[in-house]
Amino acid sequence: MPSDKAKRDRLLAAIAELDVDRVRLMEVCGTHTMAIAASGIRSMLPENVSLLSGPGCPVCVTPPQVIDAVLELSMEKDVILASYGDMLRVPGSRPGDSLLRRRALGAQVETVYSSVDAVELALQHPEKQLVFLGVGFETTAPGTAAAVLTAQEKGAKNFTLWSMLKTVEPALRALIALDGFQIDGFLCPGHVATIIGERGFAYLPAEFHLPGVVAGFEPEDILLAVYLLLRQIKEGKPRIENAYPRAVSHDGNVLAQRMIARCFEARGDVWRGLGAIPASGLGLREELSGFDAEKRFQVRYAEAEPPTACRCGEVITGRRRPEACPLFGRACTPEDPVGPCMVSSEGACAAAYKYQGVL
Amino acid sequence: MDEIITLDYGSGGKKTARLIEELLVPAFRNSVLEALGDGALLDGAERLAFSTDSFVVDPIFFPGGDIGKLSVCGTVNDLAVCGAEPKYLSLSFILEEGLPLADLRRIVESIRAQAEKAGVSIVTGDTKVVEKGRGDKLYINTAGIGFVRFPGLSPRNIRPGDAVLVSGTVGDHGTAVMLARSGMMQGELRSDCAALNGLCRRILETGAAVRVLRDPTRGGVATTLNEFVEGTALGVVIREEAVPVRPQVRAACDMLGLEPLYCANEGKLLAVVAAEDAGRVLEAMRETGEGRDAAVIGEVSEAYPGRLVMETAFGGRRILQKLTGAQLPRIC
Numbered sequence: 001m002p003s004d005k006a007k008r009d010r011l012l013a014a015i016a017e018l019d020v021d022r023v024r025l026m027e028v029c030g031t032h033t034m035a036i037a038a039s040g041i042r043s044m045l046p047e048n049v050s051l052l053s054g055p056g057c058p059v060c061v062t063p064p065q066v067i068d069a070v071l072e073l074s075m076e077k078d079v080i081l082a083s084y085g086d087m088l089r090v091p092g093s094r095p096g097d098s099l100l101r102r103r104a105l106g107a108q109v110e111t112v113y114s115s116v117d118a119v120e121l122a123l124q125h126p127e128k129q130l131v132f133l134g135v136g137f138e139t140t141a142p143g144t145a146a147a148v149l150t151a152q153e154k155g156a157k158n159f160t161l162w163s164m165l166k167t168v169e170p171a172l173r174a175l176i177a178l179d180g181f182q183i184d185g186f187l188c189p190g191h192v193a194t195i196i197g198e199r200g201f202a203y204l205p206a207e208f209h210l211p212g213v214v215a216g217f218e219p220e221d222i223l224l225a226v227y228l229l230l231r232q233i234k235e236g237k238p239r240i241e242n243a244y245p246r247a248v249s250h251d252g253n254v255l256a257q258r259m260i261a262r263c264f265e266a267r268g269d270v271w272r273g274l275g276a277i278p279a280s281g282l283g284l285r286e287e288l289s290g291f292d293a294e295k296r297f298q299v300r301y302a303e304a305e306p307p308t309a310c311r312c313g314e315v316i317t318g319r320r321r322p323e324a325c326p327l328f329g330r331a332c333t334p335e336d337p338v339g340p341c342m343v344s345s346e347g348a349c350a351a352a353y354k355y356q357g358v359l
Numbered sequence: 360m361d362e363i364i365t366l367d368y369g370s371g372g373k374k375t376a377r378l379i380e381e382l383l384v385p386a387f388r389n390s391v392l393e394a395l396g397d398g399a400l401l402d403g404a405e406r407l408a409f410s411t412d413s414f415v416v417d418p419i420f421f422p423g424g425d426i427g428k429l430s431v432c433g434t435v436n437d438l439a440v441c442g443a444e445p446k447y448l449s450l451s452f453i454l455e456e457g458l459p460l461a462d463l464r465r466i467v468e469s470i471r472a473q474a475e476k477a478g479v480s481i482v483t484g485d486t487k488v489v490e491k492g493r494g495d496k497l498y499i500n501t502a503g504i505g506f507v508r509f510p511g512l513s514p515r516n517i518r519p520g521d522a523v524l525v526s527g528t529v530g531d532h533g534t535a536v537m538l539a540r541s542g543m544m545q546g547e548l549r550s551d552c553a554a555l556n557g558l559c560r561r562i563l564e565t566g567a568a569v570r571v572l573r574d575p576t577r578g579g580v581a582t583t584l585n586e587f588v589e590g591t592a593l594g595v596v597i598r599e600e601a602v603p604v605r606p607q608v609r610a611a612c613d614m615l616g617l618e619p620l621y622c623a624n625e626g627k628l629l630a631v632v633a634a635e636d637a638g639r640v641l642e643a644m645r646e647t648g649e650g651r652d653a654a655v656i657g658e659v660s661e662a663y664p665g666r667l668v669m670e671t672a673f674g675g676r677r678i679l680q681k682l683t684g685a686q687l688p689r690i691c
Contacts, residue, residue, distance in 0.1 A: 005674070009510060010672065014577050034616075037677060038618075038668075038677065039671050039672075039673040039677075040670075040671040040673065040674070040676045040677040041673070042675070042677020043675045043676045043677070044674060045674075085616075088618070089684065096362075098433045100365050100366065100367065100684075101363065101365055103365075103366075104363050104364060104366070105363065113541060113615075179554065193375050205540060219671075219673040219675075220673075279506075334683055335373065335684070337481045345683075354678070354680050355678050
């Protein structure tokens with residue numbers, strides 16, 4: 001891990017000097033979650049500064065009823081599912097049921113590292129139906145679009161995309177609208193911002209008077225973003241600052257945005273732990289419906305999210321401690337997780353369970 | 360729901376431990392087995408160590424080794440870290456119909472060469488063939504017997520203040536195999552697959568107060584260090600900057616979303632030794648080929664009972680758990 005100790009010490013001193021009141025900052029990006037855990041940043045911040053993990057792991061927020069439908073399709077003899085690795089452990093509505101388990105029961109599930117690899121798999125297995133599980137936020141949407149267009153160009157008729165793509169803005173808006181929302185600022189996801197740009201977060205200060213700082217992924221980047229957020233809070237002048245200018249521009253990647261718009265359109269979607277959020281998902285456009293797995297296999301989802309006592313929404317927003325969820329440590333553990341905060345290995349519940357108050 | 364065996368049960372992490380502790384040990388309960396060392400220590404005319412291991416690696420040939428070399432080193436190392444001098448090995452093959460004989464020849468030659476190098480004899484064996492599709496090219500089981508030369512090594516000997524050493528760079532085998540399997544770039548990444556009996560002997564001959572030796576295979580360094588202290592009043596604190604990791608391994612892990620400290624090693628060992636002996640053990644390790652990159656990575660502490668804590672390169676602290684299931688590449 002490259003680390004610049006002098007810079008770190010300057011930032012830590014500057015943060016201490018700001019001497020803010022109790023502050024809750026939220027990061028909404030799985031890579032930030034992992035980087036914060038891996039670098040031990042929480043143990044270095046003043047006690048009154050809390051870092052909370054929001055719904056930033058796209059795999060973790062895929063809801064149980066979608067996983068259930070995927071699991072059902074996975075057992076079809078002529079279907080190969082291609083998926084990113086971390087999707088394999090995400091549970092459906094039955095505890096312990098996951099693609100990992102279905103693979104052990106004979107389902108053909110291939111782990112891919114890029115969406116275009118899935119098209120290659122389709123071309124290698126013309127006798128099979130290759131279904132790519134397209135998971136991610138704005139970051140992975142352009143690549144997923146590229147896979148669909150590649151399949152079209154190469155005539156891979158046995159390739160379909162099951163789009164589970166989601167967008168960040170509607171989820172943040174839904175979070176902010178929750179009763180008892182008490183987050184003082186957002187660490188904006190650097191990868192998503194490379195696509196949608198700084199301006200993609202302008203609504204935070206403009207509509208909600210909330211500060212936001214676009215942050216990179218080195219521990220120094222995250223500390224810098226924390227410092228800038230605290231400074232904004234102290235000054236009482238919320239705005240969007242870009243602490244990751246080496247990758248993020250004001251307007252973002254316009255080509256990638258066009259690519260997304262060419263292939264996808266917004267639709268309502270369901271988030272694990274948060275429920276239904278209007279216009280928060282990306283579905284394939286009508287003209288590409290031939291590559292739409294949900295259409296080809298006439299996928300049906302269970303009507304509503306199965307009733308569960310999971311309190312992830314409250315945990316994510318800092319209104320409830322993980323230990324105060326009725327499922328915590330009983331029905332919901334890192335090995336058999338229910339909510340996204342337990343599914344993500346460094347999610348709030350998983351961390352609370354594993355570390356049990358140490359550090 | 361009916362429980363079934365998933366890959367998690369073979370990861371060397373918590374589910375593997377559950378299988379051993381809830382199914383296997385109760386079924387065959389005896390004092391030798393219950394010690395759950397890397398090898399069993401047997402009474403007889405001479406104190407013996409006995410160990411067995413099965414090898415199912417995919418692909419069967421990988422940069423830095425192959426399943427044959429691995430099958431010798433794995434069992435030799437399990438005996439060596441018990442303080443034994445490995446002597447005799449059994450060798451059993453389960454071959455899948457259709458395996459090219461040329462591949463088998465290549466693997467047998469690799470076994471021969473490695474056994475010779477490690478000073479062990481293959482003295483018994485077996486071969487079975489299963490129908491096409493009922494196996495994956497070939498599986499190997501080896502069992503080995505060694506004579507105990509340095510008795511008494513055990514995690515129970517660990518004391519506060521003891522030094523924790525690793526014999527070289529971590530995560531080489533796991534990442535090399537993972538990359539070979541993914542068909543992605545490999546560059547200079549090679550498995551560290553190697554027999555460690557020479558290194559163990561060299562360490563133990565120093566006469567230093569060595570508490571325990573273990574080879575951190577599946578589950579990696581983080582899982583093995585957890586096993587040393589779990590359920591005890593002692594913890595281990597390691598320094599991230601002190602842990603040797605090849606830059607290529609670091610880069611591959613970053614790309615795949617893995618952590619070197621959880622990746623398998625097949626030619627490394629962890630040693631816990633009395634603090635005052637750390638210097639000469641380190642020196643002894645570095646005099647051998649297998650231990651040239653050895654380092655002191657941390658110490659035993661009373662501050663975090665039952666825990667492994669890492670002081671990060673960035674200056675924070677984090678807890679490292681045992682591996683919970685197979686490491687899966689992450690996208691987010």
